[in-house]
Amino acid sequence: MSGELSPIDKAKFVAAKRAADFVEDGMRVGLGTGSTAAWLVRSLGEMVREEGLKIRGVPTSTRTAQLAREVGIEVISLDEARWLDLTIDGADEFDADLNLIKGGGGALLQEKIVATASDRMIVIADIGKQVETLGAFPLPVEVIPFGWRTTQALIEEMLISMDVLGRSTTLRMNGDRPYVTDEGNHILDLHLKRIGNGRQLALVLNQMPGVVENGLFIDICDMVVVGYGDGRVEIRDINEGTIEHDRMDFLESDNLFSDLAD
Structure with missing residues (x-):
């Protein structure tokens, strides 16, 4: 009730x-x-x-x-x-x-x-x-399973030049296994704390090999x-x-x- x-x-x-x-x-x-x-x-x-x-x-x-x-x-x-x-x-x-x-x-x-x-x-x-500003919630990024660790490293390197407060990333898990989306992919959660330019970050993320889509809806x-x-x-x-x-x-x-x- x-x-x-x-x-x-x-x-x-x-x-x-x-x-x-x-x-x-x-x-x-x-x-x-x-x-x-x-x-x-x-x-x-x-x-x-x-x-x-x-x-x-x-x-x-x-x-x-x-x-x-x-x-x-x-x-x-x-x-x-x-x-x-x-x-x-x-x-x-x-x-x-x-x-x-x-x-x-x-x-x-x-x-x-x-x-x-x-x-x-x-x-x-x-x-x-x-x-007030996006970013306290971890930003999900869907990536293909092949070479996901390389994609993760590239994302973390790219974040150095972005207007964000945090740059750590984690692979989303489902128990002791990586979480798998309906499309068979993995998700990296980006712990950014604050996103200063969401439009720029969304565009740069989606240009990276291995990235399927990001969770910024601009x-x-x-x-x-x-x-x-x-x-x-x-x-x-x-x-x-x-x-x-x-x-x-x-x-x-x-x-x-x-x-x-x-």
Whole structure:
């Protein structure tokens, strides 16, 4: 029940619930990955079952695809959709310009492909994800397994000339084995502490052999829906330059929470 949610989970829930209002009948919708995006998928599933909403969802990971099917959303591939009306996803950090760090859940490659194949991208997040400057959250970089140690060394050498505070990097692990993405790659987490020029860093990273994609989403997000633990919601539209405020009610009868696994 919603009354049993922590303040952070309440904030994630209200952001997702409010963002679901932007989804209209007939839309092709990119479905993000992560705990906040899972609230969104559940909310949309409820709208499909109870309100007859008809949408087609393009998931950004195998686990999002599984959840979407479980709640009754029609799942199609991006190749089938070709272009999307809207993508809604979470973020690990966002700044005042709605630039993002994503990839904490390991799906940054598919997330960026889907987001950039959309007319609009909406980010849903709790207020704790807002930062003045990106970089406190480790920046994920997806790399091919072949020669990953060499790629790691090249990245660390390159960081010397970048406007960052930290230069250490670690291979993301899954237990005692390297984490493997849906595309069969590894992830290097860059512990930069502060990123002074995200646009430059993103461009340089993606020019390096062995790097598939990085978790900096620059000029991709159009709107962020920020949730607070008391039910307040703030909607920031970077294109319109507007900030709106709303409040979502918690219903004890809400059944979205019973078996959601983050």
